[in-house]
Amino acid sequence: MSTKDKVAIRQLPTGVPGLDEIVGGGLPEYSFNIIAGEPGSGKTTLAHQFVFANATPERPALYFTVLGESAIKMLRYQQQYTFFDTSKLPGSIRFINLSQVVLENDLGAVLEQITREVEKVNPGVVVVDSFRTIVRKPQSDMDLQSFIQRLALFLASWQATTFLIGEYAEDELRDNPIFTVADGLVWLRQTAERNSIVRKLQVIKLRGQNSVPGLHTFRITDAGVQAFSRTFGLVGHLKDPPSHRRLSFGVPELDKMLGGGVREGDSVLVAGSSGTGKSVLATQFIAEGIRRGEPGIVAVFEERPQAYAERATSLGLDLETPQKDGKLTILYLRPLDLSVDETMHSILDAVQKIGAKRLVIDSLAGFEMALSPGFRADFRESLYRMIFALTGIGVTILSTVEVDESFTEFPFSTYSISFLTDDIIRLRYVSIDGQLRKIMVVIKMRGGNHAKDIREYEITSKGVVILGKRLTEYQGLISGIPVHSDRPDSTEEPSLDTAIEHKA
Amino acid sequence: MKLHPKTRDLARRLLEYEAMAAESPEPMGSATLHVYERLRQSLGEFVGVAGFQSLATRALALARPDAPGLSAARVTADGSLQDLGEPEPQINDDKDQAGEYPGGPGGAILIARLLDLLLIFLGEALTLSLLRNACPGAAFDDGNSVNGRRT
Numbered sequence: 001m002s003t004k005d006k007v008a009i010r011q012l013p014t015g016v017p018g019l020d021e022i023v024g025g026g027l028p029e030y031s032f033n034i035i036a037g038e039p040g041s042g043k044t045t046l047a048h049q050f051v052f053a054n055a056t057p058e059r060p061a062l063y064f065t066v067l068g069e070s071a072i073k074m075l076r077y078q079q080q081y082t083f084f085d086t087s088k089l090p091g092s093i094r095f096i097n098l099s100q101v102v103l104e105n106d107l108g109a110v111l112e113q114i115t116r117e118v119e120k121v122n123p124g125v126v127v128v129d130s131f132r133t134i135v136r137k138p139q140s141d142m143d144l145q146s147f148i149q150r151l152a153l154f155l156a157s158w159q160a161t162t163f164l165i166g167e168y169a170e171d172e173l174r175d176n177p178i179f180t181v182a183d184g185l186v187w188l189r190q191t192a193e194r195n196s197i198v199r200k201l202q203v204i205k206l207r208g209q210n211s212v213p214g215l216h217t218f219r220i221t222d223a224g225v226q227a228f229s230r231t232f233g234l235v236g237h238l239k240d241p242p243s244h245r246r247l248s249f250g251v252p253e254l255d256k257m258l259g260g261g262v263r264e265g266d267s268v269l270v271a272g273s274s275g276t277g278k279s280v281l282a283t284q285f286i287a288e289g290i291r292r293g294e295p296g297i298v299a300v301f302e303e304r305p306q307a308y309a310e311r312a313t314s315l316g317l318d319l320e321t322p323q324k325d326g327k328l329t330i331l332y333l334r335p336l337d338l339s340v341d342e343t344m345h346s347i348l349d350a351v352q353k354i355g356a357k358r359l360v361i362d363s364l365a366g367f368e369m370a371l372s373p374g375f376r377a378d379f380r381e382s383l384y385r386m387i388f389a390l391t392g393i394g395v396t397i398l399s400t401v402e403v404d405e406s407f408t409e410f411p412f413s414t415y416s417i418s419f420l421t422d423d424i425i426r427l428r429y430v431s432i433d434g435q436l437r438k439i440m441v442v443i444k445m446r447g448g449n450h451a452k453d454i455r456e457y458e459i460t461s462k463g464v465v466i467l468g469k470r471l472t473e474y475q476g477l478i479s480g481i482p483v484h485s486d487r488p489d490s491t492e493e494p495s496l497d498t499a500i501e502h503k504a
Numbered sequence: 505m506k507l508h509p510k511t512r513d514l515a516r517r518l519l520e521y522e523a524m525a526a527e528s529p530e531p532m533g534s535a536t537l538h539v540y541e542r543l544r545q546s547l548g549e550f551v552g553v554a555g556f557q558s559l560a561t562r563a564l565a566l567a568r569p570d571a572p573g574l575s576a577a578r579v580t581a582d583g584s585l586q587d588l589g590e591p592e593p594q595i596n597d598d599k600d601q602a603g604e605y606p607g608g609p610g611g612a613i614l615i616a617r618l619l620d621l622l623l624i625f626l627g628e629a630l631t632l633s634l635l636r637n638a639c640p641g642a643a644f645d646d647g648n649s650v651n652g653r654r655t
Contacts, residue, residue, distance in 0.1 A: 065550070065552070070551065070552075070555055071550050071551045071552065071555060072551045072555060072559070072625050072626065073625070075625075075626055075630060076625050076626055076627075079626070079627060079630060086627075086629040086630050086633055087629075087633070089630060089633050089634070090550075090633060090634060090637045091637075094549075094550070095549075095550035096549055096550060097548075097549065097550055097551055097552030097553075097555060098552075099552040099553070099554060099555075100552060100553045100554070
């Protein structure tokens with residue numbers, strides 16, 4: 001059968017930001033869906049968002065309430081959400097209470113009343129909240145199965161997209177006939193992780209289209225449910241063609257050490273202990289980008305945007321003007337129960353808004369602390385997805401990471417994430433001639449030559465300034481406690497590691 | 505709890521609307537009963553019988569101190585109103601301006617109390633929306649009305 005012979009299934013917007021992408025573009029029209037989850041997980045709110053997004057006077061929504069939350073209180077609370085449009089009631093959205101018939105009659109009578117109301121109103125959307133309470137009365141499996149089957153058939157025949165809302169436990173998935181009949185099954189979960197609540201949703205089943213598998217975080221805000229796809233909203237985005245362009249750090253000697261600068265689309269890690277100038281270097285990187293017409297995003301977790309900009313000013317770097325001009329966004333992301341997906345959503349919004357080419361994450365430690373404890377366990381995996389997604393759309397990322405200074409080791413990061421980054425620049429203190437001085441070395445540069453030199457630098461009023469030539473008169477610099485050698489200072493240009501293969 | 509003048513006005517409009525809808529003069533109190541029935545049917549659909557019954561019972565309890573004539577009135581299990589009784593001539597008109605209501609003072613206060621509860625729980629926009637559905641043609645929120653009807 002050719003594509004043109006196949007029935008086209010119209011997809012209805014869910015009204016939930018982020019959810020359309022997760023379900024594969026929207027919910028299939030006339031589908032029979034279950035929204036399952038524990039009390040307080042957001043089921044009713046999600047259903048309301050769908051209803052408000054799709055109900056019209058011509059094809060209204062019928063919202064059947066049963067024994068759970070009283071309708072009057074449900075409306076009292078739901079109207080606090082920004083999506084709640086009072087003018088849609090009761091013309092486009094009608095609430096009907098089924099409590100009486102459920103309490104006093106059998107399932108046949110319930111079906112009869114639903115049928116009567118549907119035939120009267122000809123709704124485009126039908127919600128039963130909560131369906132669980134309808135079928136809670138003792139009845140035979142066959143009665144229940146027959147009721148569900150007839151209800152599904154009837155509502156599909158009347159061309160209604162249906163949602164049954166219920167508090168189900170996951171172990172019911174296998175035996176409950178409702179899950180067999182349903183075309184779509186969205187499961188909402190919320191778990192307490194130490195002092196934070198982590199909310200995740202899963203599209204367990206959706207007939208007729210590809211949904212994004214796995215658990216996706218979501219949040220309930222004044223705007224209702226907002227979902228954050230694991231694909232970060234980047235489904236369908238083509239990766240920009242590989243660029244060989246080099247991006248300057250704004251520190252000429254460092255650019256030389258990097259073989260001309262950072263490759264566009266790379267992920268760079270600047271690692272060092274406290275006070276070594278990681279943030280200064282990151283600020284120079286972003287400021288240089290803006291100077292060259294490359295908008296940037298700075299995601300800060302440890303200080304407020306104003307303080308960040310003021311510190312840049314003290315280095316002679318103006319971050320205020322580009323913010324006003326829409327060339328720079330400083331994101332302050334500090335709630336303590338963030339998910340990486342939410343952070344990514346904020347960053348991606350900002351990237352798309354200003355067309356950012358450079359992104360600074362300052363710092364990974366702050367980022368991790370901003371996450372809910374439950375998400376910290378998956379930090380590396382989340383970071384991998386985030387870096388992959390962002391570099392995939394051509395953004396060059398510079399992340400700072402604090403490492404414990406050790407005089408016996410030379411760690412690159414505490415997260416074992418060096419494999420996630422293309423380039424690593426290590427900053428550290430060394431004890432030389434009775435002074436605590438600073439050295440810098442490019443550890444790794446995937447797909448490009450870089451200098452092997454260990455260079456001394458200082459943080460001045462102009463930012464990071466690399467001093468003189470490479471340090472040749474000391475042995476064991478990376479230990480932090482070098483030994484003076486008798487060799488004279490080198491006057492050679494920085495040597496590039498030509499042995500490294502170019503793996504573009 | 506004192507009734508807001510806006511709620512009184514809303515009740516008055518509803519009762520005027522219902523009084524005008526009656527083709528022949530009816531006994532005092534029947535406009536109240538008609539309005540009450542309209543609300544019971546319309547609100548009962550979405551809050552359920554029990555939901556409406558509990559709201560009406562609360563409204564009656566709140567109305568009684570201002571309308572002694574409601575002492576015999578009761579809300580039945582299905583939410584309908586019984587034994588509304590006759591209007592009380594001793595009602596304090598200055599306090600409640602109840603004499604203006606075509607449905608009689610006690611019943612008018614009951615309707616106003618019921619509307620007040622809706623306004624408290626659902627807010628003005630949603631309450632008016634529901635009332636428009638219950639009483640199509642009635643004017644609730646503009647000055648272009650005569651006897652509670654849209655002009």
